[in-house]
Amino acid sequence: HTIRRRKRGALPYPPTPPGQFFFGNLRDIQHKTLRYRYDELAKTYGEIFHLSALGQHIVVLNTEEAAYELFTRRSAIYSDRPQLALVDLMGWDISVAFMKYGERWRSHRRLFQQVLNPRVVADFQQIQTENINKYLGRLLNDPDHFSEQLEILLGSIIMKIVYGYEIPEDGKDETFTATLKAVQNLANATLPGSWLVNSFPILRFLPEWFPGCGFRTFARETREVVDMIVDGPYERAKSRASSDAPCLVTLLEDSIAAGGHRNITESYSKEVCAVAYGSTSETTTAVIDIFYLAMRQNPDIQDKAYREIMQVVGSERLPCLSDRAALPYVEAVYREVTRWMPPVPFSLPHGSIEDDVYKDYFIPKGAFASKSLASTARVTMLNNEEKYPSPRRFMPERFLTAEGRFNGGDIDSILSFGFGRRICVGRHLADTTVWLLFACVLATFRIGKPKNGVLDGIDKLEDIDNAFLHTLVAHTVPFRCSLRSRSLEAAEIIRQLND
Numbered sequence: 290h291t292i293r294r295r296k297r298g299a300l301p302y303p304p305t306p307p308g309q310f311f312f313g314n315l316r317d318i319q320h321k322t323l324r325y326r327y328d329e330l331a332k333t334y335g336e337i338f339h340l341s342a343l344g345q346h347i348v349v350l351n352t353e354e355a356a357y358e359l360f361t362r363r364s365a366i367y368s369d370r371p372q373l374a375l376v377d378l379m380g381w382d383i384s385v386a387f388m389k390y391g392e393r394w395r396s397h398r399r400l401f402q403q404v405l406n407p408r409v410v411a412d413f414q415q416i417q418t419e420n421i422n423k424y425l426g427r428l429l430n431d432p433d434h435f436s437e438q439l440e441i442l443l444g445s446i447i448m449k450i451v452y453g454y455e456i457p458e459d460g461k462d463e464t465f466t467a468t469l470k471a472v473q474n475l476a477n478a479t480l481p482g483s484w485l486v487n488s489f490p491i492l493r494f495l496p497e498w499f500p501g502c503g504f505r506t507f508a509r510e511t512r513e514v515v516d517m518i519v520d521g522p523y524e525r526a527k528s529r530a531s532s533d534a535p536c537l538v539t540l541l542e543d544s545i546a547a548g549g550h551r552n553i554t555e556s557y558s559k560e561v562c563a564v565a566y567g568s569t570s571e572t573t574t575a576v577i578d579i580f581y582l583a584m585r586q587n588p589d590i591q592d593k594a595y596r597e598i599m600q601v602v603g604s605e606r607l608p609c610l611s612d613r614a615a616l617p618y619v620e621a622v623y624r625e626v627t628r629w630m631p632p633v634p635f636s637l638p639h640g641s642i643e644d645d646v647y648k649d650y651f652i653p654k655g656a657f658a659s660k661s662l663a664s665t666a667r668v669t670m671l672n673n674e675e676k677y678p679s680p681r682r683f684m685p686e687r688f689l690t691a692e693g694r695f696n697g698g699d700i701d702s703i704l705s706f707g708f709g710r711r712i713c714v715g716r717h718l719a720d721t722t723v724w725l726l727f728a729c730v731l732a733t734f735r736i737g738k739p740k741n742g743v744l745d746g747i748d749k750l751e752d753i754d755n756a757f758l759h760t761l762v763a764h765t766v767p768f769r770c771s772l773r774s775r776s777l778e779a780a781e782i783i784r785q786l787n788d
């Protein structure tokens with residue numbers, strides 16, 4: 290306690306913009322276009338700034354160095370998560386992503402790592418490939434709906450991996466649709482500053498009929514859906530399981546039966562499965578949409594990637610994951626997509642469990658440390674002008690040496706997956722799915738702007754940075770592309786694979 294007081298007494302908080310009487314920086318925290326507000330603050334204050342309102346401290350880190358120092362090197366302190374009242378009310382407290390740093394989080398995370406580590410994920414390659422082939426088939430027949438088809442693609446992959454179950458080709462599956470809804474509600478509920486009940490948890494005790502308590506209805510309806518997706522598909526998978534190929538349900542059941550897990554019950558595995566399923570669609574769809582947008586704006590880059598694939602893989606088959614190391618330019622395109630617009634621009638906040646000092650600034654226990662991964666400010670992590678010159682230009686070459694060798698580091702250096710002990714636990718699955726999809730689309734289609742002068746949401750924007758919504762996951766405004774198959778040969782391969 291003495292140390293805390295001494296630090297606090299002697300050292301200032303990180304730079305803090307002026308706030309209002311009593312409400313402090315609430316207006317900044319609840320800003321409708323938070324990314325732009327953080328941009329302005331980052332331009333003014335640089336590496337680190339601090340906001341406080343109603344007893345809550347938020348520290349925003351704008352450089353990789355600061356994030357690495359706090360979230361990775363000091364991860365014993367910065368691995369907690371803020372508890373959001375609305376997330377609990379909705380029943381999403383089953384998600385490891387929102388759990389407090391402690392025993393329950395550790396057990397959940399361990400189960401995740403057991404079933405989504407690189408070795409296990411490698412066994413899912415066949416499922417990824419088959420579903421990507423089907424997606425290419427749909428692109429061939431219906432290129433205009435490249436984005437809408439992504440939900441079915443990712444739903445099919447993850448449903449098969451988690452529950453060993455195939456959803457119908459048209460995506461009309463009760464669990465699948467319900468999960469999408471529950472996850473969209475979750476993303477809405479966690480957007481910094483958008484719900485008063487998250488800032489004033491006391492409001493959760495007001496009855497649903499009370500004026501202004503629409504959040505209670507929203508939460509109750511979501512909870513019903515969450516309850517449904519946790520139990521139903523898991524039980525169905527168990528009753529089917531024995532004859533099928535392994536899926537997360539069987540892997541977890543076997544692992545629990547084999548012992549070695551203290552205090553872990555089946556409810557944990559059910560939650561892990563529902564959360565794996567729920568974490569995939571929003572984020573992965575966003576990154577693929579960002580890819581389509583970047584490619585349509587940069588035809589030369591696309592052509593270069595295509596030429597590399599033709600040279601290494603040839604035109605008689607599609608690329609596969611074992612070609613990855615031989616396709617440095619495609620790898621660089623993938624890395625640049627995640628840098629240019631990280632799908633989760635603020636990542637998720639890390640909570641601190643002890644008072645701390647960073648560069649002579651005092652960071653109080655219980656502060657939420659947030660990262661501003663990318664924005665247009667030239668100082669934020671992935672837009673840092675010194676490290677990434679002309680940061681808003683899409684330039685895969687940043688990740689290549691002068692000789693064209695890839696130099697972007699391993700998967701843990703993809704900052705879009707977060708940091709430290711809370712780094713995305715599904716990253717190996719996301720990474721292989723996304724890379725394979727990019728490579729296969731680049732090998733078979735040319736992505737262009739809409740034909741015949743048709744304008745879309747993006748063309749009407751003055752600045753392409755406005756194309757990304759101000760939500761937790763950076764979805765794009767709707768946009769169109771014209772997709773044409775690269776060659777008759779490419780179209781024929783896709784048809785054969787779908788026969």
Ligand code: HEM
Nearest residue numbers: 386565568569572573636637706707708711713714715719
């Ligand atoms: C391209 C797709 C994805 C992106 C960009 C992404 C990004 C992220 C980010 C930024 C975090 C927070 C990291 C931090 O706090 O430092 C996170 C956490 C998490 N992600 Fe992902 N993710 C993706 C796909 C997936 C998939 C496919 C799964 C599951 C199958 C998944 C499961 C999780 C879980 C469970 C957490 C919480 C980890 C914890 O709090 O301990 N993610 N992800």
